[in-house]
Amino acid sequence: MGASLEDVRAANLSLVLRHILVQPGTISRAAIATQAGITRATVSRLADELVSAGLVHELAPSSETGRGRPGIPLGPRPGMAIGLGLEINISYISACAIDLTGEVLSLKTIHGDFAGTKPDAVMADVAELGGRVLAAAQAKSPVDNPLFVGSGLALPGLVSSDALMLAPNLGWRDLPMASLLGPLTPLDPVVVANEADLAAFAVANPRPGVPNGPASFIYVSGEVGIGAGIIINHNPLSGAHGWSGEIGHICVDPAGPTCSCGASGCLEAYLGLRALASNAGMPEGSTADEIVEAAHRGSLRAQAAIADGGAALGRALAAVVNTVDIPEIILGGIVASIGDDLLPAVRDELRARVLQSAWSNPEVRIAGNPANLAVIGAAHRTLERLVVDPIIWTARPD
Amino acid sequence: MGASLEDVRAANLSLVLRHILVQPGTISRAAIATQAGITRATVSRLADELVSAGLVHELAPSSETGRGRPGIPLGPRPGMAIGLGLEINISYISACAIDLTGEVLSLKTIHGDFAGTKPDAVMADVAELGGRVLAAAQAKSPVDNPLFVGSGLALPGLVSSDALMLAPNLGWRDLPMASLLGPLTPLDPVVVANEADLAAFAVANPRPGVPNGPASFIYVSGEVGIGAGIIINHNPLSGAHGWSGEIGHICVDPAGPTCSCGASGCLEAYLGLRALASNAGMPEGSTADEIVEAAHRGSLRAQAAIADGGAALGRALAAVVNTVDIPEIILGGIVASIGDDLLPAVRDELRARVLQSAWSNPEVRIAGNPANLAVIGAAHRTLERLVVDPIIWTARPD
DNA sequence: ATGGTTTGTATCAGAACAAAACAAATAAAA
């Protein structure tokens, strides 16, 4: 479609808001103008618009002394715009509400075993949980009528825009979006995406609208299944249908064990939680921590299982890096808990197999805070919609 | 940077030009207006600008009869804007000149063995060849003073914006762009990219500025080495440094033969031309066609080599598809010549190993016209710069 | 011929940013 003058204003409004979010409470209109390359006059007009919409407010002048008239620091108004994140995973469902400052206003998790459950019942539970979290957030917010931006739903599976195709470990399949999201209608609009992709989004955007995280990285997430979210130059790589990052079924050894997907030697057949436990000679249902503990206590089988898993992960990641050229890998989920023991094997494989390794060998590190990353990412994603196009929200009826 | 009114005009100018390029010689100002969602008045102004810059011209009214005043068909002016493509490969160097209509005005190739050559000597040869091709194109052009847009250089290796890191089969390494491109200065500005990426670009854009090809696909290219160019939703996936698509070194079997890169079981160790010949029990230097012929004549070793190569390719591509979610694969280069014999094994592996295969099994097909795709893509890429931002070229001194 | 219809252009109004001038608030200097 053709561009119009309104698009210019929308783009600049978003730009101003972004600059405020990046340096909340410390940046003045004039500073935004110089940093963003717009006139002070224009910034002033746009900033006033954000202020009068309530998204941004003026703070008390900082004591920081300087020459000339001191600027008025701008910052996001706490509790004004609320995004809701929802997550369904194998062993829990959870919901969290976050505002534009990035503060988690409310976060609740219900543990349980959701493998093989009925989608509509679980969705109703999630809707109820989300409603409670939203209510708690609104109650906590200092703002009278907070703006509910919408919700994001993280699922462990292949999600396209019109249906959930497959969530193998939940046992869910071929659910049209409309019926799946039915129970969530009070929380509309809902954005649905893969859990690993949203966790990666959270890493890339430590606060809503602030792409301060690493520019390009692979976030590896996993419990029973292994998935990944890929960010390239601050942009999520979602693929043609939104099904990117399914690294759990990369073939690591064609002579390897049969995977639950039917193929042989998938990464998941080495590093998935069930496979890992079985390879370590431990009872089904063992946790990652128990396996690590067994290895540290001297179990040779556990040590071998972890070493094999690390080599498998390294080989799979080498394929990914050769394919999409990414300089950093962040391990999350259960992979993070085993991480320290996996790292040597992973790094060895990467060094040997990545063509670019002599110039830019990918760094591998363990996520600092893997807990709740996916729900948080889901909430950030809904807020991102506001940051990208604040013009919708600034034109409020009054 | 902030958006200004000029950006709106630039965007719309590009949009109008794109619509003209998509339906050359058949589209009128009014049709562009309705299709692009801009006013007739605005389209008229922008189109006139393109006409007065010489990029577009008005054609004779078509005989196609309709109600009301007939529109004036617009089309790109043949021979006006010329982009130059250059390519260095193992067994040839070539250059081609293309105009905005997509017509190849001149194309010359010099065959030879460029493995282990000296970069500066080869670059000088390429510059000379490019100069001759450009001169021939300018002579052939019906326009008095054609616009030279710039050149694009396709290389078989890892190219970043500041250096050619590695071109294994040329034996080139760590060449800073400045010194590499020195001999090409008369052909500035030069865009450098990987050969497979540019071939994929040519497939995605059958004519300059016309993204009419498949929306998302992987183009597999290969001679001695195997590489790929990946397009997602009409956009090239270039990775963090521009080194994406190095699928030749995806591990296909950790117990497999040692590759020239030092690792074991790389795809290239099965499907690279040298590996294929050796596995087929044929003399070094055999061509792909000779190996196929041997297999058809009944050589079991050749048949096995091809089957193994197909399985290896399928396994590697499955990893790629699981990672980046692409619904179509196009085989080019020598892989295209063996293609018919590879397809069954490739498809089997994909069906078994791609998680999404039940919903969207990637189609595999052989490129229709693999010859010269990379040079053509290089030329298209330089012309793309004009199409994306024609404002630079419409503001000519007069 | 005449009317209807579509195209292309000309004119004007509106919207947004840029440039410049100005008022306000502070620190530094006299």
Add this chain to the structure above:
DNA sequence: TTTTATTTGTTTTGTTCTGATACAAACCAT
């Protein structure tokens, strides 16, 4: 203490876009 310099935020004016509207041009059908 007063003055000056400096920086901020706002106001005013000018420029440059697109959109809306009106109109002339060119064709078909009656």
